[in-house]
Amino acid sequence: MVSLPYLLRSENxxxxxxxxxxxxxxxxxxxxxxxxxxxxxxxxxxxxxxxxTQGGGPLEVALTAMVFVTEQMKKGIIHAEFGELERAVILLxxxxxxNTTMKRTLLALLEELHGKPDFVExxxxxxEAKKTAFDQLYHQLGKEGSHLIPEKAGVLTTCFAEHTFxxxxxxxxxxxxxxxxxxxxxxxxLQGSRLTAPSLEEMGIDVRVITDxxxxxxxxxxxxxxxxxxxxxxxxxxxxxxxVGTFCNAIAANRFQVPYYAFSVSPDxxxxxxxxxxxxxxxxxxxxxxxxxxxxxxxxxxxxPAFDIIPPDLVTGVVTGKGVLKPEEIKRNxx
Amino acid sequence: MVSLPYLLRSENxxxxxxxxxxxxxxxxxxxxxxxxxxxxxxxxxxxxxxxxTQGGGPLEVALTAMVFVTEQMKKGIIHAEFGELERAVILLxxxxxxNTTMKRTLLALLEELHGKPDFVExxxxxxEAKKTAFDQLYHQLGKEGSHLIPEKAGVLTTCFAEHTFxxxxxxxxxxxxxxxxxxxxxxxxLQGSRLTAPSLEEMGIDVRVITDxxxxxxxxxxxxxxxxxxxxxxxxxxxxxxxVGTFCNAIAANRFQVPYYAFSVSPDxxxxxxxxxxxxxxxxxxxxxxxxxxxxxxxxxxxxPAFDIIPPDLVTGVVTGKGVLKPEEIKRNxx
Numbered sequence: 016m017v018s019l020p021y022l023l024r025s026e027n028x029x030x031x032x033x034x035x036x037x038x039x040x041x042x043x044x045x046x047x048x049x050x051x052x053x054x055x056x057x058x059x060x061x062x063x064x065x066x067x068t069q070g071g072g073p074l075e076v077a078l079t080a081m082v083f084v085t086e087q088m089k090k091g092i093i094h095a096e097f098g099e100l101e102r103a104v105i106l107l108x109x110x111x112x113x114n115t116t117m118k119r120t121l122l123a124l125l126e127e128l129h130g131k132p133d134f135v136e137x138x139x140x141x142x143e144a145k146k147t148a149f150d151q152l153y154h155q156l157g158k159e160g161s162h163l164i165p166e167k168a169g170v171l172t173t174c175f176a177e178h179t180f181x182x183x184x185x186x187x188x189x190x191x192x193x194x195x196x197x198x199x200x201x202x203x204x205l206q207g208s209r210l211t212a213p214s215l216e217e218m219g220i221d222v223r224v225i226t227d228x229x230x231x232x233x234x235x236x237x238x239x240x241x242x243x244x245x246x247x248x249x250x251x252x253x254x255x256x257x258x259v260g261t262f263c264n265a266i267a268a269n270r271f272q273v274p275y276y277a278f279s280v281s282p283d284x285x286x287x288x289x290x291x292x293x294x295x296x297x298x299x300x301x302x303x304x305x306x307x308x309x310x311x312x313x314x315x316x317x318x319x320p321a322f323d324i325i326p327p328d329l330v331t332g333v334v335t336g337k338g339v340l341k342p343e344e345i346k347r348n349x350x
Numbered sequence: 351m352v353s354l355p356y357l358l359r360s361e362n363x364x365x366x367x368x369x370x371x372x373x374x375x376x377x378x379x380x381x382x383x384x385x386x387x388x389x390x391x392x393x394x395x396x397x398x399x400x401x402x403t404q405g406g407g408p409l410e411v412a413l414t415a416m417v418f419v420t421e422q423m424k425k426g427i428i429h430a431e432f433g434e435l436e437r438a439v440i441l442l443x444x445x446x447x448x449n450t451t452m453k454r455t456l457l458a459l460l461e462e463l464h465g466k467p468d469f470v471e472x473x474x475x476x477x478e479a480k481k482t483a484f485d486q487l488y489h490q491l492g493k494e495g496s497h498l499i500p501e502k503a504g505v506l507t508t509c510f511a512e513h514t515f516x517x518x519x520x521x522x523x524x525x526x527x528x529x530x531x532x533x534x535x536x537x538x539x540l541q542g543s544r545l546t547a548p549s550l551e552e553m554g555i556d557v558r559v560i561t562d563x564x565x566x567x568x569x570x571x572x573x574x575x576x577x578x579x580x581x582x583x584x585x586x587x588x589x590x591x592x593x594v595g596t597f598c599n600a601i602a603a604n605r606f607q608v609p610y611y612a613f614s615v616s617p618d619x620x621x622x623x624x625x626x627x628x629x630x631x632x633x634x635x636x637x638x639x640x641x642x643x644x645x646x647x648x649x650x651x652x653x654x655p656a657f658d659i660i661p662p663d664l665v666t667g668v669v670t671g672k673g674v675l676k677p678e679e680i681k682r683n684x685x
Contacts, residue, residue, distance in 0.1 A: 200645060
């Protein structure tokens with residue numbers, strides 16, 4: 016069994032400790048292993064909004080938050096009413112509008128609990144079951160992904176593609192494949208240089224950090240012969256939504272006939288195509304600083320669209336729980 | 351007459367003061383207006399190698415250095431021998447291998463001076479004439495470039511395209527065109543956010559800083575309808591060499607049928623195509639830091655190819671002293 020790096024061990028993503036929920040602070044990793052301590056759902060939602068964690072992190076945090084809420088109910092800190100659980104779900108969903116896996120998972124949980132008088136007791140085992148199911152899915156997708164990696168691979172990625180991508184590399188390495196990963200730093204938050212690259216280093220995988228403008232360069236030389244990312248959202252027509260900076264690499268991969276695969280634990284059946292996507296614009300000030308230090312004049316204006324929308328013609332396949340699907344195969348498998 | 355921003359005024363690029371040659375330090379702008387003080391050609395070449403200035407800066411520095419050397423000869427600091435001038439040229443050329451305009455300009459100067467007993471006296475007026483010719487060329491290219499800018503323009507650029515690009519925007523603005531410029535920050539040195547964006551702000555041109563991975567995003571939305579960069583080198587087949595990060599945007603521009611123009615004061619007749627290009631790999635450690643602060647773990651490996659090679663099929667035209675030429679028109683105009 017391959018093992019996960021520090022950042023992806025569940026206790027380092029979110030855990031309950033006493034009367035607090037702790038969230039691993041990905042904003043300061045690898046310089047510090049700090050946890051954000053939350054005493055209420057409002058604080059948890061605020062932490063998600065402030066990008067304390069990202070990618071699949073919010074899903075794990077939100078599931079843990081459900082257990083946290085029931086513990087608060089048992090202690091009498093909040094009323095043991097179903098409405099309180101619904102309120103928590105609404106707050107959590109609103110904190111990250113683009114990634115809808117969290118939303119759908121929480122709403123499904125609410126539906127399962129609806130009308131049950133003992134819902135307070137049922138949350139923890141239900142959440143545990145969902146977490147286990149996601150873990151199994153991660154490993155399944157990791158194995159599927161590993162088969163897409165050539166014997167001698169130069170894998171380009173973007174941002175921090177977490178479990179599914181890292182497990183793909185781990186399984187491919189186990190199979191003896193020769194792998195180098197090219198990791199764009201992923202400005203402004205540097206998820207690539209701070210999260211992906213150190214995690215790969217920890218896993219013993221050959222890694223090179225590059226700037227966000229160099230993906231096409233290494234696709235062009237042939238050093239990168241595969242492009243793989245997570246997907247914050249996959250629509251029914253195969254449109255992939257992922258961290259801004261993904262589009263330029265997907266276009267370049269297409270030019271050089273390098274396959275582009277996105278991982279998705281749950282394509283969204285409610286989103287038929289790109290027209291239904293609620294886009295997230297983040298604070299422009301993030302772009303004119305790097306780790307808190309200004310990178311331009313004080314009043315400089317900037318733009319920060321958080322995500323790119325990758326049209327299906329640039330997507331070779333989506334790695335899902337139902338196999339590696341072509342964009343046009345998503346709908347009949349997930350709707 | 352349109353005016354140049356602080357960074358491009360010749361006294362802020364290079365000037366002689368007493369026994370020193372001062373180079374405007376672009377590494378710390380806009381946070382500081384500092385000058386690197388050089389007392390020898392060796393120090394000047396070292397400053398160029400350390401990227402104290404960049405783009406067209408080294409050409410201006412190298413020309414000023416020729417005058418500086420003759421002043422040192424007059425003061426008896428170095429021998430008034432032609433060999434000393436040749437030695438200076440060799441050192442300067444070696445400091446920046448990719449941009450060959452400096453190389454060719456210096457070699458032409460040597461040739462003009464060769465065999466002249468009074469070469470020490472002739473350097474200053476010759477250099478002055480060359481500087482004036484370049485200034486005129488910059489304005490000519492600026493006017494040519496301005497005609498390529500649509501009435502309502504969203505102009506994407508990369509790095510710091512200096513005189514020709516900024517003058518194009520200034521002339522277009524003078525003509526009443528509505529312009530917004532999208533400036534990728536250009537990691538690792540941040541020439542975009544530090545040099546281009548503040549210069550545009552100073553010129554009263556609407557500017558937005560973006561990260562290096564966002565060019566395709568704004569080309570895709572249609573907000574950017576023109577891509578313009580400098581060129582460190584243009585080959586006879588129309589191949590453009592420019593700062594790494596240019597390729598991904600040129601590929602994306604091509605996908606969205608957005609024209610891509612590169613400015614070149616002197617396509618290189620000795621370079622037929624990409625095969626003759628000497629590529630510059632810079633210190634990988636630059637990529638794992640931002641303005642001196644580490645962006646990853648201590649021993650993280652990285653890659654820093656300084657330039658991208660853009661094949662002619664992605665180049666709409668090259669803005670030259672002989673007009674805006676299609677890639678296939680370069681050779682017959684410059685060889």
